[in-house]
Structure formats: C-alpha cells, structure tokens
C-alpha cells in the first residue's frame with residue numbers, strides 16, 4: 141500500500157530547518173563541537189517554585205485525569221499578571237483562554253476563523269507557523285514586508301484594497317521572532333484604527349514580553365485603547381518562566397474571538413496536566429524577582445556576541461529584545477549559503493533568514509541560547525570564518 145501525504149502537507153515548507161538540523165547532526169556525529177545558536181529553546185532553568193509545584197502536584201495520583209480546560213485559578217492568575225506587568229484589565233472569566241503553548245493558538249486560530257478565499261496579513265519575515273496556519277486553513281497569505289528602513293513595521297497603507305476587502309486577520313509580533321524590533325504606542329494605535337476600519341481581527345503574538353532590554357517599555361497590544369474591540373494577544377510561559385517543555389500559554393482579549401478559538405479547541409484537546417497548570421499559576425502570581433535577572437543575563441549574552449562580531453568587522457545591529465539577534469549578513473552571500481558554510485567551516489549553527497520569508501533574505505537569525513563564554517567563542521569562530529573568506 142502506498143501512503144501519500146495530503147496536498148496541504150506538501151504545501152508546508154520545512155526544507156531549510158530540516159536540512160540545517162540534519163547537517164548539524166551529521167557534524168556532531170563526526171565529532172565536531174557544534175555551537176548551536178539555531179533553535180530558540182531557552183537553556184536556562186525555571187525557578188524552583190515551578191519545579192517544586194510540579195513535583196508536589198504530580199505526586200498526587202488524583203491529578204492524572206483530563207483537565208478538559210484551563211482552571212478558573214489559571215485565568216485569574218493571567219488576569220493578575222496582565223495587571224501587574226502591563227497595567228491591562230482582563231476579565232478572567234471571559235477574556236482568557238488557556239493554550240498548549242502559544243503555538244497551539246497560533247496554529248488553530250486561522251482554522252477557527254477564516255475560510256478559503258479569505259486573506260490573512262502575515263509579517264515577512266515572520267515566525268513560520270503564522271504562514272503555515274493560513275495554508276492549513278486553505279486561506280490566502282498576504283506577506284507584509286518588515287523592512288529595516290521602516291523600523292521593521294509593516295506599512296499598512298501599502299496593503300492593496302482588494303486584499304483588504306478579503307482580509308479577516310492580521311498577525312503582528314513586537315518584539316518578534318526572527319525580528320526582535322519593538323513597536324511604539326502610536327503604531328499600535330494606528331493598527332487599532334486600521335483594524336476597525338477594515339474589520340480585521342488583530343492577533344498580537346507577545347511571546348517575548350518579558351525579554352525586553354535596556355529599559356524599553358513593555359507595551360502589550362491590549363494596553364492600547366480600543367485594542368480589545370479588534371484584537372487578541374497570545375502569550376506564553378515558555379520564555380517568560382523558562383517552561384517551554386511544559387507547553388502552556390494563553391490568549392487574552394476580544395471575548396468573541398476567545399470564545400471562537402475555545403469552541404474550536406474543544407474538538408481537539410482535553411486540557412493541560414493539572415500540575416503544570418498549578419505551576420503556571422504559581423509563576424504568574426509570584427513576585428517576578430527572577431524576571432529582571434533573566435533580562436540581565438540575555439542583555440549580557442547579546443552584548444558579548446555583538447561586541448565579538450563587531451570586532452570581526454561585521455557590524456551587526458544590537459537587539460532591543462528577545463533571545464535573537466537578526467544579523468544582516470556581509471555582501472556577497474545568500475543567507476542560505478552563509479548559514480551552511482558557517483556550520484560546515486566554523487561549527488556554528490544559525491538560521492538563514494530566508495527560512496522566515498522572502499524578506500528574510502540577506503539576514504541570519506542567531507539565538508542567544510548559550511552562556512556568554514560560548515557566544516564569545518562563537519563570535520571568535522565567526523571572525524576566523526570571515527577572515528578566511530570561505531565561499532565568497
């Protein structure tokens with residue numbers, strides 16, 4: 141019997157990530173000491189509060205049933221967190237939906253909301269599930285270019301009227317992945333007005349809300365006047381509390397959109413393991429003492445890497461946020477060749493910008509997921525690589 145994949149699966153690009161992972165594994169097997177700066181998985185541990193809470197509740201055999209949905213306590217904890225951190229009022233009963241990581245919401249929102257023929261406005265470059273979720277839903281992607289000369293913000297006026305007429309959803313993320321740029325309040329205000337005018341729901345992905353550096357303000361889209369009328373925000377415990385493997389996140393905001401997504405999810409999952417929900421509540425209602433310390437760690441890592449790269453003559457822009465540096469590559473390379481040659485010749489793994497969309501060409505994404513000493517070593521290896529002029 142021949143088993144074939146669906147046409148939708150055929151349409152989903154996995155090429156570059158897959159090729160990069162295989163090449164990395166090959167090199168590791170050959171004994172190469174690969175410095176892996178390609179995957180955005182936090183390397184730092186969660187606080188003892190998290191591990192102790194999971195251990196406590198996991199030892200009770202009564203906690204192993206389906207939870208079906210998020211607990212009321214979890215929604216209240218999210219509401220508390222949003223008030224404390226972003227001064228946003230969220231009604232726990234109506235405006236919070238627990239997600240199995242924000243990826244759960246990102247991959248299902250389009251399926252819950254859009255129909256074939258509808259457009260979804262997606263940042264280019266953008267986190268891959270944004271576009272993939274639209275393809276899975278059988279709808280049309282309209283890539284909004286994020287260009288350096290525009291501060292990596294989309295130019296809303298450039299979106300054609302015929303696209304706007306069919307657009308149902310716009311996805312934004314500030315600070316985002318791979319582009320760590322921040323949006324200011326006037327931009328978000330403009331987005332709210334634009335969304336109202338064109339009746340487009342806005343999904344703001346705020347997964348890196350607690351990795352914002354140099355005392356830049358942490359602006360939740362939900363804190364902008366009128367945002368709840370037009371939008372929802374996804375957030376996560378993954379990066380904020382180093383709980384990525386726990387798979388727990390949430391959506392907040394527009395009640396109608398939340399209830400549509402909840403209805404969709406009721407068909408496909410049975411809730412998150414209670415000990416994880418309990419640990420998330422503990423983290424969300426904690427004193428947040430370790431958040432500032434973590435920001436300092438990432439700032440130091442960023443500075444170490446950027447200084448090291450600048451010494452090589454490769455002038456890379458510093459990141460205002462996230463666990464990524466979005467580095468414009470030297471002239472003469474494609475981002476694919478740069479990343480693969482760097483891996484082969486220097487044993488440093490980074491992701492070619494083209495993996496995130498056409499406008500990612502000319503950049504690579506470097507994840508700050510190793511200690512500063514390792515990042516300094518990576519910068520040293522990159523210096524040697526550039527000096528040798530391999531492949532140019």
Ligand SMILES: Cc1ncc(COP(=O)(O)O)c(C=O)c1O
Nearest residue numbers: 241242243267317347376378389
């Ligand atoms: C921008 C962005 N959004 C969402 C996610 C998904 O995170 P999670 O599903 O762990 O909440 C990631 C993960 O790397 C991300 O970079």
